[in-house]
Amino acid sequence: MAAKTAFVTGATGFLGLNLVEQLTAAGWSVTALHRPTSDLRQLRAFEAEPVEGDLLDPASLKRSLPQAVDAVFHVAADTSAWSRNDRRQTRINVEGTQNILEAALAAKARRFLHTSTWNTYGLEQGALHEDLPQLGGDSWINYNRTKFLAEEAVRAAGARGLDAVILNPCHIMGRYDRHSWARIVIDLCNRWIPAAPPGAGCFCHGAAIARAQIAAAERGRSGQNYLLGGQHASLLEVFRIIGEVAGCRVPDRSVPAFAFKAVARINVALAAILGYEPEITPEGVEMVSLDARVVSTRAEEELGYENVPLRILIEDSHAWLQGQGLVP
16 A cells, blocks of 8 residues: 655654654655755654745745645744744745645645644633634734634635644644753753743643644544643743753742743843844743643544653653753
8 A cells, every 4th residue: 555645844843853753654755845944954864855845935835745645734834922023924824824725725635734823722711622712813922813814724725625624732842842942941951040931831742743643634523623732830840840850950939920021021122222033022921921721632532642741741852952962
């Protein structure tokens, strides 16, 4: 029997690499989209075919996407939390999604798997589940709003005949991450941080998210959203476990939310004057200052999704970062 075929956007990113690893291990034939400037060193560890293209270049997508591919996994996104990047982010997250949807329709792709985020349900609804309304379209945070609009584009393509499933993961940790939650591991291992951010959230494993993406391709219900949660923990608890795993000094208290927000405003003002991209922004602070909880019952029952203990996520992330020479 011929191998199943997959086309993956964002294949050189954190989640994309986890997905390509899982797909190739399961015997899928994978075409991996990358931009001309992408670092391909990690991708070349897997038996995937790299193809050059860009979400904002529709011709490159139609040229790269195989006809009648079994599954298009749209993982690429701009995750910036700085308002100065809003225009670029909107183009990539909304226009780019529209472009890959058109390419998938033209190629008669059998299924489209869109990786979104829990934030499309809004930051203010308490424990989130799929039956709640999605409030992300009204968010003042551009990332949340653009990911909601991207989901709307997926649903519109579904109405035109594209078999599509949407996955909404929470805070993802694990190997291949250099820029997302791995930044906290790197920072704690390399410098003293006096206090943890004030919020809490659900933390999930990159490898488990990739398995859920593949399960959604094989047996997910067309037109459905699947929230992918994980172990709930405060950021202070996350810091504590990082300290135990990495053997580094970590803070034993959280900074109050109002103080964290003030630091973000000062940081953004200095960045604008001095010309660098700030590490802390009001948007980022807003997203990590809440107590976000996600219910994953639908994904657990229909996709076999499993929550992985937080310590394993952190151990996986730390071991990979250590292998890359990014932490002692």
